[in-house]
Amino acid sequence: MTPEEEDINRQPVIEMEISSLRLSGSPRLAGTDTVHLEAMAAAAQELPPIVVHRPTMRVIDGTHRIQAALRRGETTINGRYFDGSEDEAFVLSVWLNVSHGLPLALADRKRAAERIAVSHPQWSDRRVAAVTGISPGTVADIRRRVNGVPAPESSRIGQDGRVRPLDCSAGRLLAGQLMTENPTLSLRQVARAAAISPETARDVRNRLHSGADLVPSRRGRDTAAQPAAAGNDRDRNRLNLVRPVDRQESVTENAVVIKRLMGDPALRYTDTGRNLLRLLSLHAHWAKEWETIVDNVPPHCTDVVADLARQFADLWADFATRVPRHRMAS
Structure with a gap:
């Protein structure tokens, strides 16, 4: 609203x-x-x-x-x-x-x-x-x-009412420095400090993990826009939810953690708790299929699906920031 x-x-x-x-x-x-x-x-x-x-x-x-x-x-x-x-x-x-x-x-x-x-x-x-x-x-x-x-x-x-520069090269470099020096900072904290959007901060984090340049070149963006290069770009930039070397291990560990949470009465016997467990279970169930899902999104839907994914990711990032704060307040 x-x-x-x-x-x-x-x-x-x-x-x-x-x-x-x-x-x-x-x-x-x-x-x-x-x-x-x-x-x-x-x-x-x-x-x-x-x-x-x-x-x-x-x-x-x-x-x-x-x-x-x-x-x-x-x-x-x-x-x-x-x-x-x-x-x-x-x-x-x-x-x-x-x-x-x-x-x-x-x-x-x-x-x-x-x-x-x-x-x-x-x-x-x-x-x-x-x-x-x-x-x-x-x-x-x-x-x-x-x-x-x-x-x-x-x-x-931006959508959040904040003014941000169109050329955020300096902000990207500062965000990379902040993430390197303090890995515990949330995306929103980094975005606020570097005057960039949370989505740009997420891209910087992914680039740090993959070893790519923090500031994408214009030539790279133009090439990615061409049909012939789009497929190659997609293969190089797979969905990096975690570091590639630990992805399978992380998926398995997350499933174990969520199974343990499902036995917690504080979550299991409340409406909000059950809703949270459903959301977490959904991610755990489909985590192994991310690459297949990414590769099979219909071309005419990619922009809309990508935008929805970014918005939902921002909601989760905000959730992750607010939950510890709520615990400290209570």
Whole structure:
């Protein structure tokens, strides 16, 4: 949930006259979906509140609900106001339509990314991708070809709201030094100290383990982008969850540890404990199959799957940092 969505949910729900609302500016290029509209109109339950941009009275989220209410013969509808700028209202509209309800079509999401790349040039590719529901790589392609996008700046604002440089060579080198001198530091601690993203810190760690250069060369990236070299690059850069020499041993040890945890009553007999055990067991079960899974991801899904993997890895990294801290606090 974005801060804007949290703010909206704190706003009071009020009854609005449908005749006072504007339905233009929707991110849906094809307009309303007839099947979805008929299903909503026929449903007996009360329609959820819509979201309206107060300065313009333009509907940010809820066009189908308004049309359904009109089909029912209603003249008012419950809603909440949003008071930001028009550009902020559009970003919120895209986010809400991507995250729930009838999903935006891919063409709608790409068009939305074009507009957001122009209105928010300081946002990182990953932040635009998180709003629009497409991959960061696709956002980067859109940013390069869309007319009106200003020349790249020296830094951008990431998904976490922090400003980071586009050229993070110095940050990578500092991160490598920090990891070498203090291997117990978490990825987030290193990222914060070196002013890089946690994902960049993870890449630095993997490069340290494999003996590769901490700063990837531009030539290497360009070559990796070519179809002929992509397969070779994939073979050289296998998924390094642990050092290659200890991978099998680590997988076996992890399975033993998880089996021991499954006998712990504090985990076994609570809902949250069982959920944690399921997650850990899932990783342990599939750890031996990582390479097979990596090699069989369909080409058209690679960007999306890779981005999801990075986001989930960040969640686990944050979890690993917070658990010891929680134990000390208690």
